[in-house]
Amino acid sequence: MSVAIEIDNVVKKYGDNTVIKGLSAEIRPGEFFTLLGPSGCGKTTLLRMIIGFNSIEGGEIRVDGKAINNIPVNKRNMGMVFQDYAVFPHMNVKSNVGFGLKMRKVSSQEMEQRVDEILKVVKIDDLKDRMPAALSGGQRQRVALARAIVTKPEVLLMDEPLSNLDAKLRVEMRNAIKNIQHQIGITTVYVTHDQEEALAVSDRIAVMNGGVIQQIGTPKEIYKRPSNKFVATFIGQSNLMDASIHKEAGKTFLQFSDAYRLAMENLKPSVENGQKVCVSVRPEEFVITRNASEGIRAEVKSSVFLGATIHYFLTGPNSMELEVVQDAEDALIVPEGTEVFLLPKSERINVFTEDGEHSLVTG
Numbered sequence: 001m002s003v004a005i006e007i008d009n010v011v012k013k014y015g016d017n018t019v020i021k022g023l024s025a026e027i028r029p030g031e032f033f034t035l036l037g038p039s040g041c042g043k044t045t046l047l048r049m050i051i052g053f054n055s056i057e058g059g060e061i062r063v064d065g066k067a068i069n070n071i072p073v074n075k076r077n078m079g080m081v082f083q084d085y086a087v088f089p090h091m092n093v094k095s096n097v098g099f100g101l102k103m104r105k106v107s108s109q110e111m112e113q114r115v116d117e118i119l120k121v122v123k124i125d126d127l128k129d130r131m132p133a134a135l136s137g138g139q140r141q142r143v144a145l146a147r148a149i150v151t152k153p154e155v156l157l158m159d160e161p162l163s164n165l166d167a168k169l170r171v172e173m174r175n176a177i178k179n180i181q182h183q184i185g186i187t188t189v190y191v192t193h194d195q196e197e198a199l200a201v202s203d204r205i206a207v208m209n210g211g212v213i214q215q216i217g218t219p220k221e222i223y224k225r226p227s228n229k230f231v232a233t234f235i236g237q238s239n240l241m242d243a244s245i246h247k248e249a250g251k252t253f254l255q256f257s258d259a260y261r262l263a264m265e266n267l268k269p270s271v272e273n274g275q276k277v278c279v280s281v282r283p284e285e286f287v288i289t290r291n292a293s294e295g296i297r298a299e300v301k302s303s304v305f306l307g308a309t310i311h312y313f314l315t316g317p318n319s320m321e322l323e324v325v326q327d328a329e330d331a332l333i334v335p336e337g338t339e340v341f342l343l344p345k346s347e348r349i350n351v352f353t354e355d356g357e358h359s360l361v362t363g
Helices: 043-051 093-103 108-121 137-149 167-184 195-201 219-224 229-234
Strands: 005-014 017-027 032-036 058-063 078-081 155-159 187-192 204-209 212-217 239-248 251-256 261-264 276-281 286-289 296-305 309-315 321-327 339-344 350-353
Touching (some): 017 212, 032 043, 032 167, 032 195, 043 078, 043 155, 093 108, 108 167, 167 195, 187 195, 204 229, 212 219, 212 229, 229 239, 251 276
Parallel strands (some): 155 187
Antiparallel strands (some): 276 350, 286 339, 309 321
């Protein structure tokens, strides 16, 4: 049975340095929950607090409603997959996977059955007699995963498990991990700094920075409607532009610096006329036009054809560097040096307060 994890106002300190600052989150039963953020943001520290490797200086962590702050690591019934695999080099695959069961004094017959079952789940049952030195990086990672889940833990924790793999194998393994997690239905907390990886595997993502959760949401919510400028720029690419609010005849507009005005229908009623704002436009949220009567004036500096899409690099107002992605089937490649006009898709762009801390978009 899957369990919920409640992280209630937890604090982690190293001397006078507070690295986790009263953080709270609820992880649902059976959920694939990812902690995403830059190096040093506190995501691995929080993971180690959940499993018990790090002490907790404030707040409480509960699993299935029971506080675990003072429960020793070996009593928490959790599985952990590390960045470096931590596979025992002197044991074959079968012995590596069965190690936890042996420590729990599971009978030989049951251990054999459970190891064989989990090796089939992670698709390395044909490698059970091999030594780690004869395995690829992806195969060793499957061994580590099998060893973590064969003991039937309540919670599976994974700390940057794919960072040592090459790009192609990372994609293969992230898909495998997601499928295995869904198959066994275990509550999983996954740490990564790779935004694409997080979007691909997660049910929900917590974006962290400076020991604080900036936003929790589904991959689509995080990407489409970031809660602040940090999330908008950390998840994917974003063009950040200055603008101001202009209200006229009951309508609300974004006034850009080059006199272009964009009608908006999804801004909060609290926005004020003349208020300065920060606008985030992802590269695919622009439309390129040659029509000088509308749009933000820009000049094409270079372009890259990538088959399905064309990536344009432009100079906009006040020498601002902009990036635009267009469907290759929708238009011909615009030559370098061409003056164009950019139309932001009003229903998709995001608008923040001038300091970038709060979203001004509804829904």
